[in-house]
Structure formats: structure tokens, C-alpha cells
Amino acid sequence: MGNHNSRKRQQKRDELERDLNILENRLENLSRERIEEITGLKLRVLLEKLNSGELKSAEVLQAFQCKAVEKNRDLNFITAVIKEAQDDAVACDTASEKGPLHGLPVTIKDCVGLKGYDSTCGLVNWIGKPWEENSVLTKVLKKQGAIPFIKTNVPQTMLAYDCSNPIFGATKNPHDPSRSPGGSSGGEGAAVGSGASLVGIGTDIGGSVRVPAACCGVYGLKPTWFRISSAGNTPFYSGNKLLCTCYGVLGQDVDSLAIMMKALLCPYMFKLDPYVPPIPFQSEIYESTKPLKIGFYTEFEDFITPVPACQRAVLVAKAVLEQKGHKLIPWTPPNVKDNLFTYYGRNILADYGESLAVMLKGDVIDQCMQVFHSVRLPYFLKRIISFFIKPFDCFASRMLLAVKPFRSIYEWFNFNTKVEKWKMDFKDNWQNYEMDAVICPVMTAPALPLGYPGRAHASMAFCTLYNVLNFPAGVVPVTKVTATDMEELKNYKAPNTWQKLVKKGCEGGKGLPVAVQCVTLPFQEELCLRVMKELQEGLQYAHDEMEEY
Numbered sequence: 001m002g003n004h005n006s007r008k009r010q011q012k013r014d015e016l017e018r019d020l021n022i023l024e025n026r027l028e029n030l031s032r033e034r035i036e037e038i039t040g041l042k043l044r045v046l047l048e049k050l051n052s053g054e055l056k057s058a059e060v061l062q063a064f065q066c067k068a069v070e071k072n073r074d075l076n077f078i079t080a081v082i083k084e085a086q087d088d089a090v091a092c093d094t095a096s097e098k099g100p101l102h103g104l105p106v107t108i109k110d111c112v113g114l115k116g117y118d119s120t121c122g123l124v125n126w127i128g129k130p131w132e133e134n135s136v137l138t139k140v141l142k143k144q145g146a147i148p149f150i151k152t153n154v155p156q157t158m159l160a161y162d163c164s165n166p167i168f169g170a171t172k173n174p175h176d177p178s179r180s181p182g183g184s185s186g187g188e189g190a191a192v193g194s195g196a197s198l199v200g201i202g203t204d205i206g207g208s209v210r211v212p213a214a215c216c217g218v219y220g221l222k223p224t225w226f227r228i229s230s231a232g233n234t235p236f237y238s239g240n241k242l243l244c245t246c247y248g249v250l251g252q253d254v255d256s257l258a259i260m261m262k263a264l265l266c267p268y269m270f271k272l273d274p275y276v277p278p279i280p281f282q283s284e285i286y287e288s289t290k291p292l293k294i295g296f297y298t299e300f301e302d303f304i305t306p307v308p309a310c311q312r313a314v315l316v317a318k319a320v321l322e323q324k325g326h327k328l329i330p331w332t333p334p335n336v337k338d339n340l341f342t343y344y345g346r347n348i349l350a351d352y353g354e355s356l357a358v359m360l361k362g363d364v365i366d367q368c369m370q371v372f373h374s375v376r377l378p379y380f381l382k383r384i385i386s387f388f389i390k391p392f393d394c395f396a397s398r399m400l401l402a403v404k405p406f407r408s409i410y411e412w413f414n415f416n417t418k419v420e421k422w423k424m425d426f427k428d429n430w431q432n433y434e435m436d437a438v439i440c441p442v443m444t445a446p447a448l449p450l451g452y453p454g455r456a457h458a459s460m461a462f463c464t465l466y467n468v469l470n471f472p473a474g475v476v477p478v479t480k481v482t483a484t485d486m487e488e489l490k491n492y493k494a495p496n497t498w499q500k501l502v503k504k505g506c507e508g509g510k511g512l513p514v515a516v517q518c519v520t521l522p523f524q525e526e527l528c529l530r531v532m533k534e535l536q537e538g539l540q541y542a543h544d545e546m547e548e549y
């Protein structure tokens with residue numbers, strides 16, 4: 001089995017190496033200036049130029065391919081070169097009909113179903129099983145004129161916040177290659193964050209769009225479940241109907257996310273997947289100017305506290321939004337400490353990790369899957385370990401018990417009922433404050449060193465909350481870690497193992513991007529994007545100043 005696995009891995013790596021070399025040899029005649037000129041355009045401007053014919057799709061594609069090949073050498077985010085992109089671009093240049101994404105090169109996460117290509121999700125077991133048909137999302141992207149040109153890397157099984165696997169290795173962060181780009185859409189984060197792509201498709205069941213967006217200093221949107229179709233893609237935990245993965249977008253600005261959402265939410269998608277609510281993009285909400293009431297918080301009190309830079313980012317965002325004329329109020333999300341461990345941990349691994357075990361059977365297990373070993377321990381053993389570690393690390397003791405097996409479907413039904421009640425109580429509390437949106441941290445820390453995120457799950461609790469609740473949430477890069485943040489980090493209290501790890505991981509992090517999360521009620525993606533857009537606009541000056549770091 002071992003030899004067979006390493007042969008398959010090597011073959012897959014050789015195949016990618018060969019495709020990258022072929023691509024590189026074909027791309028010789030575009031000048032450096034031309035590549036930078038094209039790839040440096042804002043997505044909206046690029047689309048205008050493609051639409052007017054000022055730029056040809058074939059040349060635009062070449063520019064992004066060049067940049068991707070070049071950046072990939074250091075960052076390792078490509079899992080497949082999409083060969084037909086070239087023909088698609090040429091076809092685009094002669095097409096009589098032009099879609100809203102006419103000629104736009106896009107990157108897609110490894111799990112997106114693309115005819116003729118594997119979605120290995122970092123599993124050796126899944127090598128050599130090419131998709132027989134394009135997924136709904138791929139079909140819609142193509143129909144709207146987009147040109148998927150590379151597939152991007154993920155952590156093994158995608159149930160992790162790092163981005164490494166035994167087939168393609170580790171993807172690195174474009175701001176500091178010794179750090180993780182975050183996961184699981186880490187390949188997308190690195191591609192968009194390095195300028196190799198203007199926009200890409202990711203997925204998120206526990207932060208997988210938002211964590212990489214924040215780590216890589218780009219924008220990201222995790223919509224409400226099934227606002228974008230997931231049909232025909234890798235059936236990622238699709239058996240769990242209480243916590244679902246969402247297809248979302250990462251991009252270099254908020255406008256790019258809005259353009260993508262508008263293009264995807266079209267009658268063609270609603271026809272191919274009638275289970276998607278047929279709600280087109282509400283431009284009037286995205287463009288509205290009515291002053292809003294926005295809640296904010298910088299931590300989960302007595303539970304999870306971000307490092308100073310991440311708390312400061314929320315306060316920077318608050319000040320910017322106030323300047324824009326909005327009313328900001330402090331708000332405490334209700335009953336998080338009591339419920340999040342169970343309602344997320346027990347929920348995401350409701351099968352006690354059996355799906356993971358099946359996926360990983362006989363496979364080489366990556367270091368980012370460390371948590372997998374502890375979640376599958378017999379529960380009585382977990383209770384004993386939890387009891388003994390409690391005096392030293394109360395948090396770890398509780399976390400160990402978060403994933404608990406269901407003894408019957410009856411018990412699982414009751415659990416679902418409790419989660420549904422919590423969701424409605426949470427929503428009631430939000431509405432009692434008459435809030436339109438909320439801003440809060442994305443994680444407890446900026447990008448951590450490679451290998452760390454697999455041991456710091458609690459760091460992502462600010463994201464996972466909105467997966468359980470199924471609220472849309474976006475990420476806006478707001479600031480960078482300053483010398484003062486680093487000084488204040490010395491006073492950051494780290495009473496447990498994972499916080500100690502996070503504190504250590506922050507060392508040497510001056511200049512890393514720090515983002516905030518913007519959240520709205522379900523199916524209010526347009527309002528979420530509006531808040532994100534205003535934040536981005538208000539921060540423009542601050543971003544210019546940041547160039548100094």
C-alpha cells in the first residue's frame with residue numbers, strides 16, 4: 001500500500017510539473033511590463049476593456065498564466081493547469097454573445113467539479129478519478145464568460161485551517177512564505193493575494209473562505225448556505241444537513257466579489273439547480289446609502305480573546321464606518337461560551353469523524369490533520385484525559401469533549417432542535433438591537449507559521465459561529481500589524497496551550513495583514529457587501545499609508 005501510494009503521489013506531482021513546464025514554454029513572448037499592466041487592473045476595468053475589445057481574452061489569459069506560474073514557484077498553490085483555458089479564451093474573442101464575466105480568467109478551488117480533472121482534496125485515494133461532468137458552478141462560470149485557468153491547493157480532506165497535503169505539499173503565504181495562507185481555500189488565498197488571480201472560488205464550512213482571505217490580505221465572502229449551488233462539486237460533508245459548506249468568492253476588492261455574485265445569481269444557475277433560492281443579486285441594496293446601525297465586538301468575553309492587532313482592527317473599522325455616517329453600538333453575541341463548543345464541534349463531526357476515517361483509510365495522513373487522531377478516541381477515554389488535564393488547561397479539557405458521539409438518531413434529532421432554537425434566539429437578540437450588520441474579528445491572530453493552524457482550531461471560533469448560525473459573512477483587510485501591536489502582544493494573557501501557541505506564532509509578524517469580519521442576517525449578502533464596500537472605501541487612505549510598513 002505504502003509503495004503504491006508514493007507511486008501515485010509521484011505520478012500526480014510529475015503530471016503537474018510537466019503541465020507547468022509546457023505552459024511556461026508557451027508563454028515566452030509577453031513582456032514583464034505587459035503582464036504587470038494587465039494583471040494590475042481592477043477587475044471591473046479589466047472586464048470593461050475585454051468587453052470593448054480593447055483587450056483580447058487570449059492575451060489576458062496569458063498574462064495571468066505567466067503571473068501564476070511565476071508566483072507558484074515560491075508559493076505552491078497550483079494543483080492543476082486547466083488546459084482548455086487557451087481554447088476557451090480564443091473562443092471568447094470570436095464569440096458574438098458576451099456574458100458579464102466575458103474573458104475573465106478565474107481560479108477555482110481543487111474541490112470544484114471540472115470535467116476531465118481530479119478533485120483529490122489532498123487525498124492519494126482520490127487520485128485518478130476525473131470528473132465526468134462540469135458542476136453547476138463551473139457551467140455557470142463558463143456560461144457567463146469566465147475562464148477557469150488553474151485549480152488551487154487545499155489541506156488534506158479540506159477539514160483544516162492550514163493548507164498542506166501529501167500530494168502537493170504546503171502552500172505558503174504571499175506576505176511571508178514561512179507562514180500559512182490559512183485554509184482550507186489556502187490555494188485561492190495565495191493566488192489572489194499574490195496577484196496571480198483577480199478572483200477565485202472557495203468553500204467554507206468553518207471559515208475556509210474567510211480564514212485564507214484574512215491571512216492573505218484579500219477580500220472574501222461566505223454566503224448563506226446554498227445561495228450559490230454546490231451541486232456536482234466534491235460532495236463535501238453533504239450528508240450533514242445541520243452544517244453545510246458554502247461556495248463563496250475571494251477577490252482583490254469588494255467590487256470583484258459583488259460582480260461575481262451578480263453574475264452567478266442568474267436564471268441559468270436557478271434552472272440547473274432549482275434547490276438554490278432563486279434570488280437574483282439585489283443591486284439596489286448593495287448600492288443603497290441609508291445610514292445603518294452596526295454592532296461590534298472585539299472578543300468573546302471570558303472565552304476567546306484575539307491578540308491586540310486583531311482587536312484594534314475592529315476598532316479601526318468601527319471608526320471608519322462611523323465616519324461614513326453609520327451608528328456603531330457595542331454588542332455581545334448571546335450564549336456563545338455555553339454553546340459554541342458543542343454546537344460546532346459536535347455538529348461538524350456528528351458522525352464522530354467516520355467520514356474522515358473513510359476518506360483517510362490507507363492514505364498518508366498530513367500533519368495538518370493532527371486533530372483527527374484525538375477526535376476519534378473512545379469517548380470514555382476522552383473523559384478521563386479531560387479530567388486530568390482540566391487543572392492545567394481548562395479550555396483544552398472542554399474542547400476535547402466537544403466532539404461527542406450520538407447514541408441514537410433520536411438524540412441527534414433533539415440536538416438539532418436545540419441548535420435551531422439557539423439560532424432563533426440569537427437572531428431575536430440581534431433584531432432586538434435593531435442592527436443591520438455586525439463587525440468583529442475574523443480570527444484571534446493574523447497568519448500563523450506553517451503547521452500552526454492545525455493546532456489552533458479555537459482561534460477560528462469567530463468564523464465558525466456564523467457557520468452554525470448560517471449568516472453570510474465577509475472579510476475586509478483593515479490594517480497591518482504595527483510595532484505597537486507587537487509591544488502590546490507581550491501583555492497578551494495566554495492561560496492555555498492553544499493561546500500560548502498563538503502568541504508564539506505571532507512573533508515576527510510585524511507588517512502582516514489584519515482583517516475584520518462583516519456579518520448580516522441570512523440571505524442579506526448584498527447588505528454585507530455594502531458594509532464591506534464602505535469599509536474598503538473609507539480605508540483607502542489608511543491603506544495608502546500602510547505602504548510604509
Ligand SMILES: CCCCCCCC/C=C\CCCCCCCC(=O)NCC(=O)O
Pocket residue numbers: 158159160161183184185203204205206207208209236245246340341344345346348349371375399402403457458461464
Ligand atoms: C470554540 C469552538 C471550537 C470547537 C472545536 C471543536 C473541535 C474541533 C474538531 C474538529 C476540527 C474541525 C475543523 C474544521 C475546519 C473547517 C475548515 C473548512 O471550512 N473547511 C470546509 C470547506 O472547505 O468547505
